[in-house]
Amino acid sequence: KAGVTQTPRYLIKTRGQQVTLSCSPISGHRSVSWYQQTPGQGLQFLFEYFSETQRNKGNFPGRFSGRQFSNSRSEMNVSTLELGDSALYLCASSLDVGYGYTFGSGTRLTVV
Amino acid sequence: QKEVEQNSGPLSVPEGAIASLNCTYSDRVSQSFFWYRQYSGKSPELIMSIYSNGDKEDGRFTAQLNKASQYVSLLIRDSQPSDSATYLCAVNSNNNDMRFGAGTRLTVKP
Numbered sequence: 001k002a003g004v005t006q007t008p009r010y011l012i013k014t015r016g017q018q019v020t021l022s023c024s025p026i027s028g029h030r031s032v033s034w035y036q037q038t039p040g041q042g043l044q045f046l047f048e049y050f051s052e053t054q055r056n057k058g059n060f061p062g063r064f065s066g067r068q069f070s071n072s073r074s075e076m077n078v079s080t081l082e083l084g085d086s087a088l089y090l091c092a093s094s095l096d097v098g099y100g101y102t103f104g105s106g107t108r109l110t111v112v
Numbered sequence: 113q114k115e116v117e118q119n120s121g122p123l124s125v126p127e128g129a130i131a132s133l134n135c136t137y138s139d140r141v142s143q144s145f146f147w148y149r150q151y152s153g154k155s156p157e158l159i160m161s162i163y164s165n166g167d168k169e170d171g172r173f174t175a176q177l178n179k180a181s182q183y184v185s186l187l188i189r190d191s192q193p194s195d196s197a198t199y200l201c202a203v204n205s206n207n208n209d210m211r212f213g214a215g216t217r218l219t220v221k222p
Contacts, residue, residue, distance in 0.1 A: 033210065043156075043200065043212040056209045090155055098144045098163075098204060103155040 002027065004093050006104035013111050018079040021107045025072050025093030032074040033101065034066060037088040046089075049074055050096065081111045115139060116203050118213035126221050131188040133216050135201030138182065144204035145177055147186045150215065151197045160186060191220040 005024040013019050025032050034046040045058035049068035066076040072093075078085055088108050092101035118135045125131045133147075144163055148156035162168045162175040162184070174187040184203075188195055198215040205211070 035212075042214040045209050045211060048209055058209070092210075100146050100158040100161045101148075101156075101202075101210065102158065106155050 004091055004102050004104035006089075006091050006107050008107060009105065011107060011109045013081050013109065015081055015083060015111060017081050018077065019081060019109060021076045021078075021089055021091075021109075023074045023076070023091030023093075023104055025074070025091075026102055029093035029095055029102075030072050031094045031096050031099075032068055032072065033092045033094075034074070034076050035090045035092065036060075037090055037106070038086075043090070046076065078109075083111050085109065086111045115211045116201055116213040118199075118201050118216050120214055121217040122219055123216055124219045124221060125191050127191060127193060129191050129220075131191045131195065131218055131220070133186040133188075133199050133201075133218065135184045135186075135203075135213055136182055137184070137201075137203045137211075139203065139205045139211075140179075140182065142179075142182075142203045142205045144210075145175070145184045146202040146204070146210070147173075147175060147184075148200040148202060148212075149197045150200060156200055188218075191218075193220050193222050196220050 007022045031050045033048040036044045047057045052068045063079045068074045088106045090106045091104045147160040150156040160175040162177045168175045172189045176185045200215045201213040
């Protein structure tokens with residue numbers, strides 16, 4: 001059974017640019033959540049999608065957005081990148097609320 | 113008050129000892145509770161889930177839940193050096209999100 005696939009693994013962008021990260025969940029998992037992980041803040045919730053609908057959103061500015069496609073694949077977009085956006089972005093899939101998550105390997109974003 | 117709180121550690125135990133990791137949460141309506149293990153440079157991996165008060169055992173791991181005290185713990189028996197990692201407590205409320213604690217770094221010394 002394939003795991004959660006995130007692409008790309010590494011990204012280097014300059015301030016002001018935008019970036020799109022991709023996540024393919026485990027087959028049959030319709031819930032996809034995104035997290036930002038930094039050494040100082042730990043895992044911070046960005047948003048959760050289920051069947052193409054955003055069900056919940058964390059406390060991040062509007063520069064952070066996402067979407068989910070009919071095949072459950074999800075993308076996350078960050079516009080007007082800032083240095084503070086440098087982090088590991090993790091995608092996690094699950095069957096639904098109340099189930100544990102399976103995480104992808106993450107995308108490490110560096111903003112210079 | 114943080115939604116999910118853990119002692120950041122580091123927690124150091126000798127090989128073969130019991131490691132005890134603790135977590136408290138603030139949302140009284142939380143329904144699902146999880147422990148994840150994260151090795152350095154890797155992504156978190158689910159190791160235990162617990163939904164009702166009491167103990168749940170899986171191999172060397174025991175999760176304990178006390179909803180009245182809003183407290184979750186993880187016991188690792190016969191700790192091994194390979195258990196050295198950061199352990200993340202996570203709590204799922206009814207808001208369709210899962211909130212994580214900052215993690216406790218565990219070191220098991222041979």
